[in-house]
Amino acid sequence: MKILQMVHGFPPEFIAGTETYCEAVSRRLLERGHECLVLAGSWRSAPQATLETVDKDGLLVTRYLPLEGRPRYWTEEYDPEAEVLVRHLLADVRPDLVHLHHWLYLTNNLAAICTDLGIPVVVTLHDVWASCPRIHRVHREGLFCREPLLTAPCLHCVERTQWQTDREVDAALALRQQMVEAELSLASALIVPSEAHRSLLLDLLELPKDRLIVLPHGSSQTIIAQERRKEPSAFPNRPLQIGHWGYFLDHKGTHLLLEALHRLDDPSAVQVHLIGTALEQVYGERLRDLARGLSVQFHGAYQPADLQAFDLDLAVFPSITSESYSFTIDEALRLGLPVLVSDRGALSERIGKAGLTFRAEDAEDLARRLQGILDAPEVLEAMCRDIRPDTLLSMEAHVTRLEKIYEDAVRGSPPRLKASTPYVKLLAHAKQQTQERDAALSAVHADLARAKQVMQELEKGISVLRAREALLESRGAELDAEARRYRESLETILASRSWKLTAPIRWIRHPIRALLGKVRKAAT
Template sequence: MARLLHLIHSFPPETRGGIEAHLEHLAAAQAAAHEVSVVAGSNAERLSGRWDGNRDLRPEREQAGGVTVLRLPTETEIERFAAGGASANLARFERILDAERPDLLHVHHFAITGPGPVRLAAARGIPVVVSLHDLFTICPLFFRLRDERVLCAEDVTPQTCVECLAHSGGLRPDAVAGPFATRSAAFRDELTAAAAILPLSHSQSQYLRRVPLLAGLTLEPIGFPAAPAPTRGPLELRLPDLPLHVATWGGLVRGKGLHLLVEAATTLPPDSIELHHHGGIIDAAYRAEVEAAAGQVPLTFHGPYAPDDLARRLAHCDLAVHPSLFLETHGYTTDEALRLGLPVLVPDRGAPRERIGRRGRTFRVGDVEDLRRHLTEFVEHPERLLTLRAGEPGELLELREYRGRLDAIYDRARQAPH
């Protein structure tokens, strides 16, 4: 039995995005054979009105399914920049390392500490595995999506990053330049010190390998487990009729591209399509924007959902469309659609396209006209959705197989000299 410690930006039930859901399932499975703890960020202090960023807080400790969860107050990158790059949470995490004394640290996200956890663990002889769930190590705004619209080139200049960060955080560029340079160098050192660096997909690996800051680092894309199978099996196979029921789901932010789907739908014949969004509203102003843009196209926001409720919610869905502008490193929603037997339409960039097989199609990322072309075809020939539904999806990696690959990485890391 090993003592495993995971670090992540947040953890259920406070939030349940793809990263959090993945770690929840992984940690529960590991807890059958190991002593597992999770250090996660929490917004509870801020939401309670008791937040004082300078106060020395003890981590909140709880038990969840055999896993110990320690929650630290969420700390944002913009706050760290405003403080010259300093992180109050890093000292808190150091105390946790000393108290928990793990045999291995698995970092899933650096958002609540910034760079430093790997260095602190390595100084104590603790091997570290890092999973890169997004682009946070090279972009403080997580996704390298300029103006929430355009993916930055792999070799984007540091000055461009500084200007983007200053604009986003309401700071002066000269106040950001120093901390950003320090951050970049620190993350290079962090990843160099890690025993293994695990991107989630080949698409992500290809992008990262062309980033100058990461040159020479060994990236090991061992795959990533698909979203668990729903409690209810595949949805009933039936010939779609009009209006087509098109659904998308996940947290609502501009980068997920709902406005592209809305724009594509507005020029289709009246009463030929209806749009449904399931998930939390992260950006209320963006919701108002897409509602106004929808015009006469029916657009319904159904709100947050529990994973076990997804099959019921999508019982009448004809097509799942996930038009993300992000470089999606995995895409849990695509897994869920494929598990339910739904045909899917995804961009031609990012990890989801790697798994759709013959169950889906791709359109040019960010291209409303190309998206509209596919929707028009399905409106005019709905039977072609049946053909897609009958197609085999690509390979979906199961958690058991992924754990076997991850255990091999863990064993190698623990056996290496420190």
């Protein structure tokens, strides 16, 4: 069978759970005799939208590079240039089936394109993107959102440009959901990797209960499963060694672990190993600020096999978002490590008795759990006894079950693409958006015209004031000249001989005037 995997990113450019899983599945399919190719999105761009194909160790990987400067907002998830190139690729490759892992960084109508060309599509829903333009359902304030689409506060939570009105954003949200619903309806099968993820998506997307197939991801073999320690851990005769690895992101809750350490009775009783990198500089700086005064080591980038070199007692994964599976849980169990996780999503479902949970988003409750282990070290040993890495589904078994889903999709009747989906809706939205932009532009022009008229009136007033100012300056100059003449005349008089000769007369006039005044007063 010829299978094309579609995913938002691919190693080595993107190295996270979905991307790593996609590569592992693709390589196992090749080993089993299938012809498998990959179409992936990219962070890179090009002067002209294009497809770039490379041979990655025997696996052909084609990346879509969008036009330079093209916005990556959620309102721009449909990419007409990507559609043209994807159609050309599908026509050249002619796959028997497409396995769609994500629409992000490609275009949001991939299932519609495949259906239009008569190619069946199997979709794996790795996250909650289908119900959230912010991808992870984490509010701007950092809190998880479980609200169904009808009541979710998306209008005031999604990113928007300074020009977008509430009405426009609301229309864009409605269109997005219609597009997502159309895409999901066109899938021959919808796969989710855990019961917890199935339950969450059923609530959020209002899907029929039998629409989602639960197929756990195949466990990676990059870490050889270790037997339970024959020698007990050096803890509690040393600080509790905690490991946390992966990409450090706000929705992964790395900061909650450090906040919890500050709440312990004795933070020095714990040493934390942060293995990985922060994708955002601001978040990395936040973690380093929180780590001050604590025993925390930042180890930087790693490969999964590197984890075996760390002497750890406990793995902690305090995710805020709802994880659909978590390969880090696989890795911890293969390392023989008990785990402490948030009680949200697949994490608590997957650990069984090999770990403990705390209330998601609650650093205080996480601290309580850690303090409990510090106070009763035997709890750690009890969890270690219940670690069963042999219960993890192997990638071989996973692909065997995946092949059956592929075969059923190829043999089945493919869904039909409705004429109005998605193009008429896209055009209608674009038309409405254009009309609203035109109306807004007309209003701006009207405001500019009024402002121009006011400016002209102000300029006239300024001209009148300037004329008056010039007149006053002229009159002031005349008065200054007249004052100078008076001063000069006075100076001439004061310097004259007659003025000096009459000085005695002027001196005696004051007593005479005073005497005359007394005489007049006596006469009356």
